[in-house]
Amino acid sequence: MGTQIQAVSEVDIGQTAPKLFTRLSCLDAVRGFGALWVLSFHVTHSQPGPIGLRYFITLPIDYAHLAFIYFVVISGFCIHLNAARSILLTGAPRQKWSDFWKRRIHRLYPPYLVAIAIALILRELVKSKSLFPHASPLIPDLAAHMIMIHNLIPQFINGVGNPPMWSLALEEQLYALYSPLMMLRKRFSIEKISVITFLIGLVWVTVLSPLSGTTVRAERWWYFWPFTYWFAWTLGAFAVEIYVGTAKDKPIYHSFPLALGLLAVGFMTSNPILGMFTKTNLFVSHFGTGLLPLICRLLVNTSNFIFVGAIFILTNKLVYAEKRGTPYRFPRIIFWLGTFSYSFYLIHEPVVRLIESYVGHGTSPVEIMFRYILIVPVCFALSWIFFQLVEKRFLNKRQIAVPQQNSAIGISSEKA
Numbered sequence: 001m002g003t004q005i006q007a008v009s010e011v012d013i014g015q016t017a018p019k020l021f022t023r024l025s026c027l028d029a030v031r032g033f034g035a036l037w038v039l040s041f042h043v044t045h046s047q048p049g050p051i052g053l054r055y056f057i058t059l060p061i062d063y064a065h066l067a068f069i070y071f072v073v074i075s076g077f078c079i080h081l082n083a084a085r086s087i088l089l090t091g092a093p094r095q096k097w098s099d100f101w102k103r104r105i106h107r108l109y110p111p112y113l114v115a116i117a118i119a120l121i122l123r124e125l126v127k128s129k130s131l132f133p134h135a136s137p138l139i140p141d142l143a144a145h146m147i148m149i150h151n152l153i154p155q156f157i158n159g160v161g162n163p164p165m166w167s168l169a170l171e172e173q174l175y176a177l178y179s180p181l182m183m184l185r186k187r188f189s190i191e192k193i194s195v196i197t198f199l200i201g202l203v204w205v206t207v208l209s210p211l212s213g214t215t216v217r218a219e220r221w222w223y224f225w226p227f228t229y230w231f232a233w234t235l236g237a238f239a240v241e242i243y244v245g246t247a248k249d250k251p252i253y254h255s256f257p258l259a260l261g262l263l264a265v266g267f268m269t270s271n272p273i274l275g276m277f278t279k280t281n282l283f284v285s286h287f288g289t290g291l292l293p294l295i296c297r298l299l300v301n302t303s304n305f306i307f308v309g310a311i312f313i314l315t316n317k318l319v320y321a322e323k324r325g326t327p328y329r330f331p332r333i334i335f336w337l338g339t340f341s342y343s344f345y346l347i348h349e350p351v352v353r354l355i356e357s358y359v360g361h362g363t364s365p366v367e368i369m370f371r372y373i374l375i376v377p378v379c380f381a382l383s384w385i386f387f388q389l390v391e392k393r394f395l396n397k398r399q400i401a402v403p404q405q406n407s408a409i410g411i412s413s414e415k416a
Helices: 010-016 025-042 053-057 059-063 065-079 081-090 097-125 138-146 163-185 190-211 230-244 256-268 271-277 281-287 292-323 332-339 341-359 365-389
Strands: none
Touching: 025 059, 025 065, 025 292, 025 332, 025 341, 025 365, 053 059, 059 271, 065 081, 065 163, 065 230, 065 292, 081 163, 081 230, 097 138, 097 163, 097 341, 097 365, 163 190, 163 230, 163 341, 190 230, 190 292, 230 292, 256 271, 256 292, 271 292, 332 341, 341 365
16 A cells, blocks of 8 residues: 655754754644633533523634544644655655554554443443433444444444544544545645545535535534545645645745634634524524525535634644744643543543533533533543553654754654
8 A cells, every 4th residue: 555664864864854843832732722622512501592692602612623623634734744754855755554554553542442441331320311322232333433433324423422432433534545645645746635635525515415404413424424524634734744844835824814814704604603593583584495594504514614724824823933933822731731632532521421410401600610610620630540541551652863953853643
């Protein structure tokens, strides 16, 4: 499938490559902030009844899917680093696929299996079984999770009592799509490949959107397939080539006004705003029939592509600032949370549901704040313990050590 990576000495790398950092702290900050965002969404915070002031106060929480999209972009950035370095040094992308998969499986799969076992145990401890719907039957559900295809089967997307695990299967499938992407990279620039994956994703979403519902996961099965996120992953690879210097940098790739414009359009066409508006009596009574509902559904389902463009620009600005020695400042706790964000992602949802089964789902502001005050520190404390006891044992130590005066390209490609 792939060709061998040519051996390059540390001295050669240090002399050829630009001065880049061994680990980009800004990516840890994004991971940490994203973990907080995702957790805030999974804690029950919605209110019953018509849309009111509280809906708009908590509206930023409902955009936590942007954190997940950012995780996908970071994955493409980190995973493509070695190939980008190879392009810089040899002129061609090179990847030894047997070593690639060994590293990925060793890094991600053992903690994933432990997290499945924990989720199944916690599912039996919840006070209300309705919080953890059992995928039926259990054995096929486990089998689908073991081979990481559960996101492709609507029946098992929410399986084993840990719904966020669909994204881990998606990650592995994006790794599988990395092989054809690398073959394309041997013939085309990363810019052209980004256009190709954008068109594939756009066609995928546009064709399937009219055939599915708007909210139920089983109806929107296509949303959980890798083609929906291949463009985001590719833009992460594009960003790392800009960072390394194998892709031509352009001012538009760092345009903060453009990023703000894309974010504004993305927000206005996303489900929490446009999607919610289509469910109001005003919209249903005046525009409930005809093409407009379908057009709105298409806008909602393609809004992530707009967000991805903004995330691409923000990523370029973050890594460029750190590259030139003027990184953006974040609270230290955000960096700390980012170092074990993979452990957090593996176990936080079952913990949230377990706690909420005992403290309740009250909708008053006091009850909601109490849940946050209780659940947030517990989830991160247990995630840190999981990291120390489980995940840390499977970290891949493959960074190239070079003299400080000849700093080489090297970014931790670990998924955290």
